[in-house]
Amino acid sequence: MPIKTCVFDAYGTLFDVAAAARQAATETEFPQLIDAWAALAEHWRLKQLQYSWLRAITGDHTDFWTVTQNALDWALEKADLSPNAALRERLLQLYWELQAYPEVPEMLTRLKQAGLNTAILSNGSPEMLDGAVQSAGIGAELDDVLSIESVGIFKPAPQCYDLVQQRFGGTRDEVLFVSSNGWDAAGAAAYGFDTVWVNRAGDPVDRLAGQPRHILTHLAAIPELAGVA
Incomplete structure (x- = not known):
C-alpha cells in the first residue's frame, strides 16, 4: 500500500536530546560541564528511557516531564555535579528548547x-x-x-x-x-x-x-x- x-x-x-547539555556547556556559569556534558547527556537520556520502560512494566505511570527530571537528578549525581540547583534549572529550561x-x-x-x-x-x-x-x-x-x-x-x-x-x-x-x-x-x-x-x-x-x-x-x-x- x-x-x-x-x-x-x-x-x-x-x-537533538544532547542539545541541552551541549548548550549549557558553552555558558560561562557552568565551566564544570566543558568536559562532562557528553557523558551527562548520555546518562540523562538512558535513565529517561529506562524509567519509562520500568513504569510501563509496573503500571506506575507518570508524565514524561517527571521522568525527565528524575533522570536528570540521577545523571547529575552520577557525574558528581549535584547538588547544583542553578545547573539543574538551566538544563531543564533548555530541554524545552531542544x-x-x-x-x-x-x-x-x-x-x-x-x-x-x-x-x-x-x-x-x-x-x-x-x-x-x-x-x-x-x-x-x-x-x-x-x-x-x-x-x-x-x-x-x-x-x-x-x-x-x-x-x-x-x-x-x-x-x-x-x-x-x-x-x-x-x-x-x-x-x-x-x-x-x-x-x-x-x-x-x-x-x-x-x-x-x-x-x-x-x-x-x-x-x-x-x-x-
Whole structure:
C-alpha cells in the first residue's frame, strides 16, 4: 500500500536530546560541564528511557516531564555535579528548547507539499512537545502532535501506536513510522507499521521480534521512502 501518513518519534529523532547539555556547556556559569556534558547527556537520556520502560512494566505511570527530571537528578549525581540547583534549572529550561536536527524542516516541508499526513507520536507530555515544536518552528508542517499521555502508558506498548490510526484512519501498512530509538522502531514494526530506524550512532540492530524495514543515518531520505518524487 502507498504511504499516506508519516509519523515521527520526537526526542532523538526530530529533536537533538544532547542539545541541552551541549548548550549549557558553552555558558560561562557552568565551566564544570566543558568536559562532562557528553557523558551527562548520555546518562540523562538512558535513565529517561529506562524509567519509562520500568513504569510501563509496573503500571506506575507518570508524565514524561517527571521522568525527565528524575533522570536528570540521577545523571547529575552520577557525574558528581549535584547538588547544583542553578545547573539543574538551566538544563531543564533548555530541554524545552531542544534544537531540531538540520534536515528536519526541509524534510517535513517536502512531505506536506506531497499531500502526506505528518505527525509526532511521543512519550513526551503535551506541554513538553508543544514547547519543542514551537522552539524548532515546525508546527506548520505537522498535522498533529500525539502524546501517549492520552493512553497512560509509554511506548512501545501497542496502545501508543493505536493513536495513529485513531487519528488518521487507514491501515497500518499505510503508515511510515520513523524513530531513532531501535526499541521504538522494533515496537512499531511488530505492530505492523512500515518502519524506519534512524541509526545516527551506528548501533547494532536490536534483537527483538520487530525489525525495521529501513535503516538510515539521517532523515533527509524520508520523503523518498514515503514515495515522494
